[in-house]
Amino acid sequence: MFDLHGRSVVVTGGARGIGAAVARTLVKSGAGVVVADILERDGTTIAADLGPQAVFRRLDVTDEDEWRRVLDDAEATFGPLAVLVNNAGIVDFGGVESESPAQFRHVLDVNLVGAWLGMYLAAPRLRAAGDGVIVNVSSTAGLIGYSGIAGYVASKWGLRGLTKAAALELGNANVRVCSVHPGPIRTPMTAGMDPSVAAGQPLPRFGEPEEVAAMIGFVISEATFSTGSEFVLDGGATAGASLVMPS
Numbered sequence: 091m092f093d094l095h096g097r098s099v100v101v102t103g104g105a106r107g108i109g110a111a112v113a114r115t116l117v118k119s120g121a122g123v124v125v126a127d128i129l130e131r132d133g134t135t136i137a138a139d140l141g142p143q144a145v146f147r148r149l150d151v152t153d154e155d156e157w158r159r160v161l162d163d164a165e166a167t168f169g170p171l172a173v174l175v176n177n178a179g180i181v182d183f184g185g186v187e188s189e190s191p192a193q194f195r196h197v198l199d200v201n202l203v204g205a206w207l208g209m210y211l212a213a214p215r216l217r218a219a220g221d222g223v224i225v226n227v228s229s230t231a232g233l234i235g236y237s238g239i240a241g242y243v244a245s246k247w248g249l250r251g252l253t254k255a256a257a258l259e260l261g262n263a264n265v266r267v268c269s270v271h272p273g274p275i276r277t278p279m280t281a282g283m284d285p286s287v288a289a290g291q292p293l294p295r296f297g298e299p300e301e302v303a304a305m306i307g308f309v310i311s312e313a314t315f316s317t318g319s320e321f322v323l324d325g326g327a328t329a330g331a332s333l334v335m336p337s
């Protein structure tokens with residue numbers, strides 16, 4: 091079991107949804123958790139609710155200087171960095187022909203470049219600490235394609251690939267890097283989504299943020315021989331297609 095006591099954890103996009111559930115789970119594991127987000131009011135509220143083992147820090151994941159400040163601050167507040175959860179993400183609707191170049195670039199900038207910046211700046215700290223875990227929150231959109239969210243799909247496949255590249259480079263430092271691939275989860279991101287999105291799944295429902303947090307907690311604390319690996323929780327959505335047999 092990976093011991094998080096006396097160590098710091100940074101959860102991006104921690105102010106709500108999956109990130110807030112992850113922060114809650116990791117506080118229980120004994121870590122000091124930095125809830126890092128652009129949503130200052132929501133983030134401050136969540137951190138206050140979690141007690142002295144959590145603080146909110148403003149972080150726009152696309153901003154390298156803010157990343158440096160947050161990582162410095164995490165280590166000054168709670169001790170050497172142990173875990174980075176790259177969870178911040180956005181979705182923007184638009185297909186290959188309809189998403190504007192600016193929209194496409196922005197989604198890539200937040201979901202992929204933002205996560206890479208975190209890894210780029212956190213990896214030397216984890217190397218110095220002698221161990222650590224990076225969890226990248228991808229999606230089933232990083233395992234299969236979806237129409238109508240071209241930039242999102244590209245960003246989540248990119249994050250899955252980047253996870254493997256980082257795992258190969260950081261294994262010798264005892265730093266594990268894994269990706270997590272949720273299907274539809276009930277969060278503000280999916281609030282406007284038709285519930286029928288989940289109807290064709292073997293488990294025909296949306297997942298809960300706490301279910302993703304439990305998986306991420308497992309990857310961090312228990313999956314000590316896994317790196318470069320994909321952890322899928324999607325109600326079976328990517329298991330395959332059902333054949334309709336002739337009667």
Ligand SMILES: NC(=O)c1ccc[n+]([C@@H]2O[C@H](COP(=O)([O-])OP(=O)(O)OC[C@H]3O[C@@H](n4cnc5c(N)ncnc54)[C@H](O)[C@@H]3O)[C@@H](O)[C@H]2O)c1
Pocket residue numbers: 102103104105106107108109126127128129149150151152177178179180200204227228229230271272273274275276277278279280
């Ligand atoms: N909800 C789902 O169905 C689902 C499924 C698969 C993957 N995911 C992924 O899970 C992650 C969390 O999603 P969620 O459903 O909780 O969404 P959410 O919209 O509820 O939360 C995302 C958080 O990221 C923050 N954020 C956005 N841009 C940021 C930036 N530039 N810098 C810092 N923080 C930023 C937001 O402020 C927000 O707090 C995302 O990466 C998302 O792509 C979600």
